[in-house]
Amino acid sequence: MITIRDVELDGVRVTAEDVARVAWEGAQVLVGADAWERVATCRQMVEELVTSGKVVYGVTTGFGKFSDVHISPEDAVQLQANLIRSHACAVGEPLPEPTVRALMMLRANALVKGYSGIRPETLKLLVNCLNAGVHPVIPSQGSLGASGDLAPLSHLALVLMGEGEAFYQGERLSAAEALAKANLQPITLQAKEGLALINGTQAMASIGTLTLVKALRLAKAADMIAALTTEALRGIPAAFDEDVHRVRPYPEQIGVAANLRTLLQGSRLTTEPGEIRVQDAYSLRCLPQVHGATRQVLGYAQEKLAIEINAATDNPLLFVEEGKVISGGNFHGQPIAFAMDFLKIGMSELANISERRTERLVNPALSGLPAFLSHDPGIASGMMILQYVSASLVSENKVLAHPASVDSIPSSANQEDHVSMGTTAARHCDQVVTNVSKVLAIELICAAEAAEFVGAERLAPATRKLYEQLRAIVPPVLTDRSTSAEIEKVAQELLLGDWQASVEAISGPLY
Structure with missing residues (x-):
């Protein structure tokens, strides 16, 4: 039986993989003794500031445009409650449970750094809610990404106060009910605590981190699927020769080329230049250059998120x-905004080239295979409309890839x-x-179907494994049928990453 390791929050060493374990696998989080001491020490400083009456933003003053309004110590508690209630106005569908778990974890990880001034008991309730499965209902829309993710995080803080709503064991309940069922007690926020809970980038960082993990899995899957397509189209692996790529020494391009050489090792379907054609189309021949460039983007996003998820x-x-x-x-989300916009572009391009390979597989003028990979051309449409769906998805991605980071609307009376x-x-x-996961799923289904015509028994050992995994849930399309559910299922398998791990068990570790 596999035991899911706990994740210790120290504000310094949390990784994207840690976030994924907590979000998707239900790993528990711990806070070490040193972290509790930092939190308590910082809280003492807040208490002293309140007593002294010193002007400190959000502690003895109002917020935003109200930062010049003095708040007396006796009004501090009401100030924090009002802050959370007024700011909890996000709209839209609730964030998925894994994203909320990641958000709660990352907010706690920021607090344990000891720069926020929160009380230990408030941090403890946040951690206990996460570990007990009390997940606040957090609407997905309404953050400007500075001053942090105020609206989404306010819905988190609201639940700690016993207000708002939360999911618990599959039920959507009032926060008071959810906490009671988990044997937890709400808290009354004290000076600075409301601000400490909502002033941060954890909504964008949680979504971004989980998206990054999925993107990394898809990047590896794309190489594997492209290798299978290369065989189905009787492609020419000479373009992946090590010498070609060492003279343009992008590490990511070199890595993808090495992946393709490894994946195609032992294939009896690939060809030599001039055997069928002199050179392949760009969607095959330029695989290392295009997939490698996406890997560069992934590296950039990884670097920025690794910093952000351990930041105050x-x-x-x-x-x-x-x-x-x-x-x-530090609440300004510009670094993550750029990283996410860049990642959108890189992943969109991974889908764009995949769709072009799907077109080559189903177009008889390009593949030399039966039209649309139909086993009864004319009577059966085969894979015809799968390419339409892929084209629709990549077109949608082009709209979504428009950068959000170039927009800015002033708020809080221009403060x-x-x-x-x-x-x-x-x-x-x-x-x-x-969307990329579904585009790649479509290419994989089409590549497997094409392999039926050229001889699946002649696939390389590594791509044969991928083909077999696909065939376990998608049998050959010998007669027309709806494939919607199959596409969705394959996309989910690619996002999980288990198929990629199984192929690597045959090929050895890939880049």
């Missing part, structure tokens, strides 16, 4: 050792006069990646 993004930040409280702008739209970028990126 509050305002103000409390530096205990230095005795400083500083109002800054917050430049925002990132990073959460919008992340949401659109997630949709792009979902």
Whole structure:
């Protein structure tokens, strides 16, 4: 029996894989003794600031445009409650449960750094809710991505107060009911705590991190599927020769070329230049260059998210050792907005070239195979409309790939006069990646069907494994049938990454 490892939050070493385990596998989170001490020490600083009456944004003042309004100590509790209630106005479909789990984890990870001033008991309730499966209902729309993800995170904070709604064991309940069923008690937020819970980038970072993990899995799947397509089209692997790629030494291009050589090793379907044709079309011949360029984009997004998920993004930040409280702008989501927009473009292109390979598979003038891979051409349409669906998805991606980060609408009476739209970028990126999974699924189904005509028994060992996994849930399309459910199922398998791992068990580790 496989045991899911706990994830310790220290504000420094959390990885995207950790986030995925908590989000998708239900891993529990822990907070170490050192982190609890940091949180308690920082909280003491807040208490002293409240007592002293020193002007500190969000502690002894109002918020945003109201930052010049002094708040007395006796009004501090009401201030925090009002903040959460007024800001919990997001709209749209609730974020999926895995995304909410990732969001809760990342907010806790930011708090354990010890710069936020939250009480240990408030952090403990957040962690306990996550581990008990009390998942706040967080509408997906309404964040400007600066001052952080205020509206979405307010719905999280609302549940800790015993207000709003939460999912618990499959039921959508009032927060009070959900907490009671989990044997948890709501808290009354004290000075600075409301602000500490909502001033951050965890909505965009949670969506972005889970999207990145899926994108990385799809990038590897794309190489595998493209290798199978290359065989089905009797392609020429000479274009993947190591010498070609060492003279244009992008590491990612070199890595994809190496993947393709490994995946095609032992194939009896690939050809030599001049055997059938002198050179392949770009969608085959330029695989390392295009897939490699997408890998470059993935690397950029990985680098930025690795920083963001371990960052302190509050305002103000409390530096205990230095005795400083500083109002800054770490909540501004511009780095993640750019990363998500860039990732949208890179993944869209992965789908674009996949759709072109699907077209080559179903077009008899390009493939030399029966039209639309039909086993009864004219009577049966075969794979004809699968290519239509793929074309529709890549067209939709081109709209979604429009950058959100180039837009900004001033808010809070122009106090917050430049925002990132990073959460919008992340949401659109997630949709792009979902579409890519379906485009790749369609190519895989078509490539497997084409292999029936050229001889699946002659596939390379690695691609044969991929073909067999596909065939376990998608039998040959000998007569016309609806394939919608099969496309969705294959897309889900590609997003899970298990098929890729099985192929690597045959081929050895891939880049």
